[in-house]
Amino acid sequence: MHDFHLAKQIVEIAKRYAKKNGLERIDQIVLELGELTEHGENIKPENLKYNINLLLPCKIKVKKVKGDVWTLVNIEGK
Secondary structure (H helix, E strand, O other): OHHHHHHHHHHHHHHHHHHHHHOOOOEEEEEEEEOEEEEEOOOOOOHHHHHHHOOOOOEEEEEOOOOOOOEEEEEOOO
Protein backbone atom coordinates (compact mmCIF):
# COMPACT_ATOMS: atom_id res chain seq x y z
CA MET A 1 0.00 0.00 0.00
CA HIS A 2 2.89 2.36 0.72
CA ASP A 3 4.12 1.91 -2.86
CA PHE A 4 0.64 2.82 -4.11
CA HIS A 5 0.58 6.04 -2.09
CA LEU A 6 3.83 7.26 -3.67
CA ALA A 7 2.71 6.06 -7.11
CA LYS A 8 -0.45 8.15 -6.77
CA GLN A 9 1.60 11.24 -5.89
CA ILE A 10 3.90 10.70 -8.87
CA VAL A 11 0.99 10.22 -11.28
CA GLU A 12 -0.73 13.38 -10.04
CA ILE A 13 2.47 15.39 -10.55
CA ALA A 14 3.01 13.84 -13.99
CA LYS A 15 -0.54 14.68 -15.06
CA ARG A 16 -0.19 18.29 -13.91
CA TYR A 17 3.11 18.56 -15.80
CA ALA A 18 1.54 17.06 -18.93
CA LYS A 19 -1.41 19.46 -18.81
CA LYS A 20 0.87 22.46 -18.22
CA ASN A 21 3.03 21.47 -21.20
CA GLY A 22 0.22 20.60 -23.61
CA LEU A 23 0.72 16.82 -23.60
CA GLU A 24 -2.41 14.79 -24.31
CA ARG A 25 -0.84 11.55 -23.15
CA ILE A 26 2.13 10.42 -21.12
CA ASP A 27 4.28 7.74 -22.76
CA GLN A 28 7.14 7.52 -20.28
CA ILE A 29 8.04 8.58 -16.75
CA VAL A 30 11.66 8.60 -15.58
CA LEU A 31 12.35 8.61 -11.82
CA GLU A 32 15.25 8.53 -9.44
CA LEU A 33 14.48 6.57 -6.27
CA GLY A 34 16.53 6.45 -3.10
CA GLU A 35 15.99 4.31 -0.03
CA LEU A 36 12.51 5.40 0.99
CA THR A 37 10.57 3.90 3.86
CA GLU A 38 6.89 4.55 4.34
CA HIS A 39 4.89 2.99 7.17
CA GLY A 40 7.88 0.81 8.09
CA GLU A 41 8.26 -0.70 4.61
CA ASN A 42 10.89 0.02 1.98
CA ILE A 43 9.54 1.21 -1.35
CA LYS A 44 10.79 -1.16 -4.02
CA PRO A 45 11.26 0.01 -7.63
CA GLU A 46 9.37 -2.94 -9.12
CA ASN A 47 6.35 -2.36 -6.86
CA LEU A 48 6.40 1.37 -7.58
CA LYS A 49 6.49 0.72 -11.33
CA TYR A 50 3.60 -1.71 -11.05
CA ASN A 51 1.45 0.74 -9.10
CA ILE A 52 2.22 3.69 -11.36
CA ASN A 53 1.26 1.53 -14.32
CA LEU A 54 -2.06 0.65 -12.67
CA LEU A 55 -2.90 4.35 -12.42
CA LEU A 56 -1.29 5.52 -15.66
CA PRO A 57 -0.25 2.89 -18.20
CA CYS A 58 3.09 4.02 -19.63
CA LYS A 59 6.75 3.07 -19.72
CA ILE A 60 8.47 3.70 -16.39
CA LYS A 61 12.21 3.89 -15.75
CA VAL A 62 13.54 3.96 -12.21
CA LYS A 63 17.16 4.72 -11.44
CA LYS A 64 18.35 3.89 -7.92
CA VAL A 65 20.15 6.74 -6.15
CA LYS A 66 21.60 7.34 -2.69
CA GLY A 67 19.63 9.08 -0.01
CA ASP A 68 16.03 9.04 1.10
CA VAL A 69 14.58 10.97 -1.83
CA TRP A 70 12.71 10.48 -5.05
CA THR A 71 12.87 12.76 -8.06
CA LEU A 72 10.70 12.97 -11.15
CA VAL A 73 13.44 13.35 -13.76
CA ASN A 74 11.50 13.40 -17.03
CA ILE A 75 8.09 12.91 -18.59
CA GLU A 76 7.66 12.14 -22.25
CA GLY A 77 4.46 12.19 -24.24
CA LYS A 78 2.53 13.70 -27.13
